[in-house]
Amino acid sequence: MTDTTARQTKPGLLAGLDWKLLGPLTALVVLLIIGSLLNENFLSSGNLLNILTRSAFIGIIAIGATFVISSGGIDLSVGSMAAFTAGVMIMLMNWMLGMTDMIWLIVAVGIMAGALIGSAAGWLNGILITRGGIEAFIVTLGTMGIYRSLVTYLADGGTLSLDREVRALYRPVYYGDIFGLPIPVLFFALAAILGWIVLNNTAFGRHVQSVGANEDVARYSAINTDRIKVYAFMIQGACVALATIVYVPRLGSASATTGVLWELEAIAAVIIGGTLLKGGYGRIGGTIAGALILTLIGNILNLTDLISNYLNGAVQGVIIIAAVFLQRGLRRKS
């Protein structure tokens, strides 16, 4: 009798938990414990805020990537797009210096231009994919090369640097804080909350995931699938723009190496977070956890001598593969 009751309660208990979200959260907690065991300064608020701040770029981009990937697409161009957006922002702001003394206006225009360029680039990806009928992988592979080469061309092979005076005023957007919370972290949180609400609590979010699950079913269910896909890529573009706006004052420069491999880190964060690469299922909370996990690995390696810091990429790679492997296993069991 005890046997049968055990059999009856077990699946119910398991079914009540969202393993796809619990998995990355567990990994996050494990990493935090490992970190605190290895270095006593690890859990200091300074280091934790540092981790959050460093996660912000990839995290914000990964929130956009969650939309694209759960709609069944992929965007490889985000790193180049960020570099291009940063380059154009810097050139525009430097150019405006000769026209006006109002530095705040220059920064404001620069930020707005960044937002515009990012969203437009995302829109362009979406239009090429839907109107052109070309696969997302191929379109964004193409635009990845285009933006990368454009920023190299604009910088003439070198580095585009933001004027000192402008950078001084723009600086707080990365280095400033409100009530002790760094501004990049605030933007990250804002993007996460907005992204979570849109993906989970609006018709649009449902439509995004439905298009990713089966485009035919979505079309027969009166969903304008092309429009949904274009919007998903525009959200991705806007997220890249937001990350870039926060990034520019950090170094005050852009070059051919800006944002290299960001696309892979963003995709990795999304996948570690439990979103399915084939589309149809997206988790913003998981994505945030994924972005934090990636930064944590680097941070832990920096704080200890156990493993060379040069092996950061290798450890991240192992974590990505392990995460997906575990999710597969859990899905098969349940």
Add this chain to the structure above:
Amino acid sequence: MAPKTTHPTVLLSGTGLRKSYGPVEVLHGVDFEVRAGEVHALLGENGAGKSTLVKILSGLVQPSEGMVALDDKSVAFATVADAENAGIVLIHQEFNLAELRTVEENIFLGRERRKGLFLDKAAMRIEARMLLDQLNCAAPVTAQVASLPVADKQMVEIAKAMSRKARVLFLDEPTAVLTKAETASLFALVARLKAEGVGIVFISHKLDEVEAIADRITVLRDGNHVTTVSAEGISPDDMARMMVGRELSDFYPNISAPSAETLLEVKEVSAPGVRRASFDLRRGEVLGFAGLQGAGRTALMEAIIGLHAIESGTLRLNGDACTFDSVAKSKASRIAYLTKDRKGKGLLLGNDLVWNFSLFALDKFATPFLDRKAERAAYDAATQAVDLRAGSPKMTAGSLSGGNQQKLLLAKILEANPQVIIIDEPTRGIDVGAKAQIYGFIADLAAEGRGVIVLSSELPEIIGLSHRVVVMHNGMVTGSLSGEDINEETIMRYASGLVSERAA
């Protein structure tokens, strides 16, 4: 190997088979045996336990209790490959083909013929051709499977099974996508396999086919073994009674007479696969659409709702001219279409039932944020109305039986409160009990003053339900029948293009 005539050899048997998924037992101790050289029909409504039994017998899943024996020796197959090597082959209702590979590659997938290190393509091609010829299937062996019509895919699937030298062959709804002629070739093949001593388990909702080829019949109901009888003298009506466990009176409901008011008028519409089609639908009417596969019925309906562009012609809804370039627009005008491809185009099989239910009319629940409470309440009400039986609303749509999937699809479409409802193959792959219910819903919808268009390749269904019947052939409307003219013979004459009401 020849079957003994006096003591039939039992090839494969299951004894006291039980199967539980979690806390739910779906099979409660079932016995079943397949003899050499017999066609054993397995009947039961959706959810009766047929597919679970078949999965156990073919090694796809292990029983919770009970024993499977091959040649009187207890067996437990670890994998499907093990079962296939032992000569037990299952042909699924859903195709299991590598769509991008060729016919020949599919037939020999996993057991390619080799010559030394290399594939012996010539031998495989010749053998594949032979197998397909036996099925009267003309599909080229070098063609990509994706490019084949469904019927040919089914034949490739069967050829694949034959190449595996099956001793026990499970055919799960093999004729659902076949025409009469194709079905006949399949049955000829079944007869030949039978003569060679192969045991065949035949699962079909088409009871006349069961009558035609079955030697024995086993009926399951609610996971229980009801009876196993010789097929001799058992009529389709008897079978239906055994499956449902009650009399099926009034299989086709009485449908109240339509009003004279025209709801939808389609005039001279041309679209991909459709040439100058005209018809009109009245309020409260059930309008049947008959025709052969590829006659353009689905193409016409998909053009009307805005899935495909209309090249010329006009639509009038309640007298007002209208055009729809998207499904969203036709939905806004309260026209809705239920696809016949439930799994491919109708439902998100991996998503839960509530998600699927609200997808078509999601704007109702987004104000602008999703109101999950209202959504769930609407789901509860709608699924009760269509008698959808599911363990939990969190189940995936893919785990529902065909009948429940169709009810879910119906609930999903009705949530948008359409005035014109187009149902393509309303009962394909559905058991008799659910069939009768779906017919009842169609009658109710018409009685509420909506217009219902029913596309079906089952003529009895068209005849039993429709006030009027529109017949299509080769993309054109060849006839519009009413009253006494609604009979199989007349419909077939128009459907085959022998006669036409319109001048060429």
